Amino acid sequence: DAGVTQSPTHLIKTRGQQVTLRCSPKSGHDTVSWYQQALGQGPQFIFQYYEEEERQRGNFPDRFSGHQFPNYSSELNVNALLLGDSALYLCASTGPEGTIYFGEGSWLTVV
Amino acid sequence: AQSVAQPEDQVNVAEGNPLTVKCTYSVSGNPYLFWYVQYPNRGLQFLLKYITGDNLVKGSYGFEAEFNKSQTSFHLKKPSALVSDSALYFCAVRAHGNFNKFYFGSGTKLNVKP
Structure with missing residues (x-):
């Protein structure tokens, strides 16, 4: 049973890029x-x-956006x-009991 | 408002001695409390949680945590520390019905010395 998987693991981008x-998500989890x-x-x-919609949002600007696909990825x-x-970006999927399980993360460096 | 405080940036303990990592929280309504561990350059791993019931909850790798409602605390404990327990520990809280939005503390680095 695969856990939460993320890609890429490391990347370097330049200011202004996207x-x-x-x-x-973990198998059987539908919330990311x-x-x-x-x-x-x-x-x-x-x-x-x-269910492919943004359900809740933290205090981040609109530059941050997301998407969920029918297969829950x-x-x-x-x-x-x-x-x-520049930070570690972590994805987490929610188990039926409400615990969240994290992937290993994607390290983003902006230069 | 919901928040978590971990008052110690670092905890040092000798191998074989008991350890405690402190956490206090603020949340509206009943708290759901969690502990996670992070090893260098890795994601967070789930250790244990408190939802309801017995105030002492047991988790992975011999860790346990004690929920104290009057002190709004959820301290992580282990009777006998191992060098391999050295890592970064995060306390987290979410409010009941808050669609799984977790609030994390700033983390406590645990150093276990041989």
Whole structure:
């Protein structure tokens, strides 16, 4: 049983560019959340997707957008990248008991 | 408003000694409380959770946590620390009915010395 999988694991982008991160949830999980973890901090909630719609959103600008596909996989898109967007981006899927399970994350460096 | 505080940036303990990592929370309504562990350059791994019932909950790798409603705390404990327990530990809270939006603390680095 595969856990939450994310790609790519590492990437480097230039300021102003756009990036797309991908996530496949744990088998049987239909809800996907995205978190940003800056260096030395705890994860911060970006948004959550359920039934292909954004259900809840954290305090992030509209440059951050997402999508969920019929197979429950999800993408996180960030436009007009800033240096401050450099972080570990974590995808999590929700189990039926309400626990969230994380992938290994995608390390984004903006230069 | 919902929040989590982990008052210690770092906890140092000798192998074989008991360990405690502290967490306090603020949430509207009944809290759902969680502990996660993060090893270097890895994602977060679920350790244990409190939803309801017994205030002492047991989790993975011999960890346990004690829920104290009056003190709004959820401290992580282990009777005998291992060097391999050295990692970053995060406490998290979500409110009942909040569609699984978790609030995380800033993390506590646990150093277990041989």
